[in-house]
Amino acid sequence: MFVDSVEIFVSSGKGGEGAVSFRREKFVLNGGPDGGDGGKGGNIYFQIDRNTDTLSHFRGHKCFKAQNGQPGQSRNKHGKKGDDLVIVVPPGTQIFEEDKLLLDLLEEKDKILFLEGGKGGLGNTHFKSATNQRPTYAQKGLLGIEKKIRLELKLIADVGLVGFPNVGKSTLVSILSNAKPEIANYEFTTLIPSLGIVNVSDYQSFVIADIPGIIGGASEGKGLGLEFLRHIERTRFLLFVLDLANYRTLEEQFTTLKAELECFSLELTKRPFGIMFSKLDTQSESLAEESSAESQGHQKRILEFLKTFGFHLEKNEHSASFVQKNRRDFGVDYDLSIPLFALGVSSVSGENLESLRFLLYSCLKDFNV
Numbered sequence: 001m002f003v004d005s006v007e008i009f010v011s012s013g014k015g016g017e018g019a020v021s022f023r024r025e026k027f028v029l030n031g032g033p034d035g036g037d038g039g040k041g042g043n044i045y046f047q048i049d050r051n052t053d054t055l056s057h058f059r060g061h062k063c064f065k066a067q068n069g070q071p072g073q074s075r076n077k078h079g080k081k082g083d084d085l086v087i088v089v090p091p092g093t094q095i096f097e098e099d100k101l102l103l104d105l106l107e108e109k110d111k112i113l114f115l116e117g118g119k120g121g122l123g124n125t126h127f128k129s130a131t132n133q134r135p136t137y138a139q140k141g142l143l144g145i146e147k148k149i150r151l152e153l154k155l156i157a158d159v160g161l162v163g164f165p166n167v168g169k170s171t172l173v174s175i176l177s178n179a180k181p182e183i184a185n186y187e188f189t190t191l192i193p194s195l196g197i198v199n200v201s202d203y204q205s206f207v208i209a210d211i212p213g214i215i216g217g218a219s220e221g222k223g224l225g226l227e228f229l230r231h232i233e234r235t236r237f238l239l240f241v242l243d244l245a246n247y248r249t250l251e252e253q254f255t256t257l258k259a260e261l262e263c264f265s266l267e268l269t270k271r272p273f274g275i276m277f278s279k280l281d282t283q284s285e286s287l288a289e290e291s292s293a294e295s296q297g298h299q300k301r302i303l304e305f306l307k308t309f310g311f312h313l314e315k316n317e318h319s320a321s322f323v324q325k326n327r328r329d330f331g332v333d334y335d336l337s338i339p340l341f342a343l344g345v346s347s348v349s350g351e352n353l354e355s356l357r358f359l360l361y362s363c364l365k366d367f368n369v
């Protein structure tokens with residue numbers, strides 16, 4: 001569990017002032033008071049919108065103020081009411097002032113009133129009396145309410161990264177998301193899981209979990225063990241990170257990881273998954289001395305490796321990825337025993353990062369349970 005939180009200022013509108021005015025007309029001497037009332041200030045509402053799942057649109061926009069009421073005018077004209085302001089938040093957002101929970105926004109329903117706008121002041125007409133027929137007094141509008149609040153959204157990871165140590169998991173998270181995990185060229189840099197939010201558009205994002213590396217025998221306690229897999233038990237999708245520059249072959253990495261996951265929980269092995277081949281930019285050892293394009297060696301290894309899944313993955317025409325034929329079109333589900341997609345990526349050169357972001361997001365949409 002991880003919490004995204006933003007601090008913002010909200011204030012409802014101030015009420016407009018009442019007017020001090022007297023009737024002026026031809027042939028009417030000393031007309032009575034006719035100052036109109038000020039308009040009410042705008043309210044602040046919260047509204048839950050299921051189409052958004054992130055607080056990221058609050059970053060860079062910190063002050064939310066509803067409009068003030070307009071002042072009253074002569075001839076008993078009332079000032080216009082200030083416009084309300086509706087703040088849209090994803091379901092599950094909690095609103096705190098200091099540490100006090102003010103609102104818990106779970107269910108999508110009509111907008112919820114949070115701060116009421118200030119009342120408009122009364123014009124001087126209201127103050128005439130038998131003893132004071134020319135009141136020169138009108139009320140000022142009441143001030144709006146100002147609050148500094150914190151919005152919090154509890155997140156559960158959507159995508160969990162699974163890979164050997166030092167394969168570039170944290171680097172990927174640091175580039176795709178807002179998280180800043182520690183990165184270093186040695187094994188077991190990451191000791192505790194952390195989460196990052198990957199923005200897809202202004203209102204859409206998903207959460208990716210960076211966890212420590214897994215090695216063969218982890219289920220018996222080798223390396224950091226498997227206890228931390230608890231953190232990705234509830235993710236909807238797993239991304240296996242297989243390192244192209246590792247001394248272990250792709251097959252060895254994949255089968256070991258699969259076997260270790262199985263030891264931890266059978267549930268996890270039934271989860272839909274994709275494969276990312278990391279460090280695509282590195283020189284391929286086998287072809288280093290040849291003059292052909294450096295990534296060709298990697299391509300060959302990737303193709304060789306993908307053969308283990310039979311011929312169910314086909315090259316996507318528009319990107320470098322290999323994807324399962326979209327069998328949902330024919331009413332048949334994906335085959336979850338093989339990857340939904342496989343793609344070579346370099347976090348250093350940025351190659352195919354956008355395709356990866358898109359593939360992850362579209363897989364999550366397909367498995368939106």
Ligand SMILES: Nc1nc2c(ncn2[C@@H]2O[C@H](COP(=O)(O)OP(=O)(O)OP(=O)(O)O)[C@@H](O)[C@H]2O)c(=O)[nH]1
Nearest residue numbers: 165166167168169170171184185188189190213347
């Ligand atoms: N050339 C190249 N190097 C990379 C790439 N991604 C990561 N690295 C390097 O690989 C090393 C390990 O990266 P990390 O992101 O710390 O790896 P990790 O999988 O999080 O490792 P652990 O936390 O130990 O499990 C670092 O030196 C990175 O700079 C890449 O795409 N290309």
Ligand SMILES: [Mg+2]
Nearest residue numbers: 169170189190
């Ligand atoms: Mg790491």
